[in-house]
Amino acid sequence: SIGNSLDLSPVEFLNYFNQDDYTKIIGLYIENLRSINQGRQFMKAVKDCNLNRKPVILWRAGYGEATKKAILSHTGGLAGNNEMWKAVGKQTGSCIVSNSNELAALASAFNLTRLPETRSVGVIGIGGGSTIEAIDILEKYNLKIPNLTEKTVQKMQRFVPDVNTNVTNPIDLGGSGIQPHTYYRTILALDKDPNISSIMFIKDPERFGGFQDLLEEIGFKGTNLNRDFIRYVSKAKGVSTKPMYCVMLKINEGF
Structure with missing residues (x-):
């Protein structure tokens, strides 16, 4: 966040951080751009950063009418419309977020993993339900869900049952x-x-928790599925050549 940019513009900060060896990720809170010329320079600077494998995250403010009025009084500039900023994200390869948590x-x-080479996600x-929801969100952000090779499918068919699976x-x-x-x-196959x-x-830690109780009832005491899951995923991360992302549906007590 750089205030009302009286002396330095977002473009100058982006160009500086793009050249800085210690900067790996760039997050920018932005309310507006002052002119068409600055807009063109901004687009180029953001794209240059992303092409340099320094991901740019743009926190764009000004979605509501009241917010736009506040921005006008704060910086003396117009916030611009939502579709324009969506286009900025798509054309420059940057991530548009709407709040500080995102x-x-x-x-x-x-920061926790390396960048993927393409948009193709396994x-x-x-x-x-959870996988359909996931690919809906991924495709919304222009990520791809490609077909697996026949070799990968055959490899997984050796250890994944063919009942109620895909x-x-x-x-x-x-x-x-x-x-x-x-x-x-499965991670190694992908x-x-x-x-x-x-x-x-x-x-889903809670789903593991239900089976945990069942295992103990039938005599498999001392088994901890959540702990074993973490151990196996850590092992996979140690040998995987591709970035891995874990989505936790819920966090239950004790996980």
């Missing part, structure tokens, strides 16, 4: 996904697939 979450995600989940992208492991090592083997650049897996 900016912090995205910056953390970029999705793993337990149950159709080994095409998105992958639904069904009941077999309760076993942490099945997640591990890691070898040339059609996939990043891997997203969906985790």
Whole structure:
């Protein structure tokens, strides 16, 4: 956030951070651009940063009419319309967020793993609902859900049952996904697939918790599915060549 930009503009800050060796991610709160010329310079600067593999996260304010009036009195500039800023994000490859929490979450995600080479995502989940919801959101942001190679599908068919499961992208492991090592083997299979650049897996700790109680009732005491899941995912991360993202549906007590 740089106030009303009396002396330095967002463009100058972007160009500086693009050249700074210590800067890996750029987050920018922006209310408006002062002129058409500055807008063109801004578009170029943002695109240059993204092409330099320094992701730019734009927190754009001014969605409501009251906010736009406040921005006019604050900086003396117009906030612009929502469609224009969506176009900025699409044309420059930057991420548009609407609040500080989204900016912090995205910056953390970029910081914790390397950037994928393309927009192609492999999705793993337990149950159709969560995977369908995931790909809806991914496609909304112009990410791709490509088909897996036949070799990958055949590899997964060796350890994923063919009842109530799906080994095409998105992958639904069904009941077999309760076993942490099945997640591990699935991640490794996607890691070898040339059609996939990043891997997203969906985790529901409470679903594991129910099976945990069942295992103890039938004599498998000392087994901790959530702990084993973390261990197997950490093991997969150590050998995977592609960035991995875990989506937690819920956090239950003790996880």
